[in-house]
Amino acid sequence: MVIDFKSEDEFENLLHSLVSEIVDANIHWRLHSDLIDQIEKYEKEFNQSPAFWSFTFQAHLDATIFRLIRIFDSHNSSLSLTNLLDTIAANLDLFEIDRFRKRLKENIFVDSLAKNARKPDEPQLRKDVHAVSDGNPVVKKLIIVRNNLLAHKTASNVISGNDVASKYPLTYDDVEELLRLSKVVINRYLNLFKATSYSTQVVGHNDFEFVLDSMRFYLKKLNEDRY
Numbered sequence: 001m002v003i004d005f006k007s008e009d010e011f012e013n014l015l016h017s018l019v020s021e022i023v024d025a026n027i028h029w030r031l032h033s034d035l036i037d038q039i040e041k042y043e044k045e046f047n048q049s050p051a052f053w054s055f056t057f058q059a060h061l062d063a064t065i066f067r068l069i070r071i072f073d074s075h076n077s078s079l080s081l082t083n084l085l086d087t088i089a090a091n092l093d094l095f096e097i098d099r100f101r102k103r104l105k106e107n108i109f110v111d112s113l114a115k116n117a118r119k120p121d122e123p124q125l126r127k128d129v130h131a132v133s134d135g136n137p138v139v140k141k142l143i144i145v146r147n148n149l150l151a152h153k154t155a156s157n158v159i160s161g162n163d164v165a166s167k168y169p170l171t172y173d174d175v176e177e178l179l180r181l182s183k184v185v186i187n188r189y190l191n192l193f194k195a196t197s198y199s200t201q202v203v204g205h206n207d208f209e210f211v212l213d214s215m216r217f218y219l220k221k222l223n224e225d226r227y
Contacts, residue, residue: 001076002083003079011094012193015186022198022200023202025067025071026179032057034206038208044216045212046212066150068182071178072178074134074143082129089120096118097119100194100195103194118192120192128185145170
């Protein structure tokens with residue numbers, strides 16, 4: 001569905017808002033994955049407060065999934081990759097070289113940047129539209145889980161014992177594929193529009209190691225004081 005907007009600034013706001021969702025989804029996933037990777041190394045420390053860490057793992061996973069739900073939402077009024085790409089397809093003139101030059105007039109590299117084709121490749125755009133829609137089996141699985149289990153629970157499924165989670169398991173590989181796809185697609189058009197791309201690496205992503213190391217130091221000191 002094409003999103004209505006009145007200016008390039010409004011279109012850029014749409015881009016950056018969706019970028020924010022994608023970056024946050026990747027940050028929460030990275031934290032979830034990194035914490036799991038540390039279980040063997042910090043097993044004793046994790047076991048001091050297992051309930052807290054269990055809920056922390058789940059919270060980061062939920063934060064990732066719910067952001068992916070918004071990123072790949074199929075509702076007509078949503079800001080999603082599907083609707084953003086439909087909007088781009090209907091407004092290819094936004095990417096004309098003269099408009100690109102005007103947007104980046106303060107950039108000293110604007111001449112060299114403008115030498116590259118800035119208008120979206122229409123065959124690639126069609127591929128991207130398909131990839132982020134329910135024509136992609138992984139996206140379709142996410143939408144089914146969203147509609148029947150996460151955004152709301154379908155009462156008839158509960159009554160009948162229809163286990164949506166088991167029938168449509170959203171695996172770790174599925175999550176990583178959706179994150180990868182969203183990053184590639186948003187950066188492709190952000191780069192074409194304003195020669196910009198985003199990293200999903202957050203400063204301080206390994207702060208949790210300080211917490212676990214502090215717990216390790218505390219347990220060691222406690223043991224030393226006892227004996």
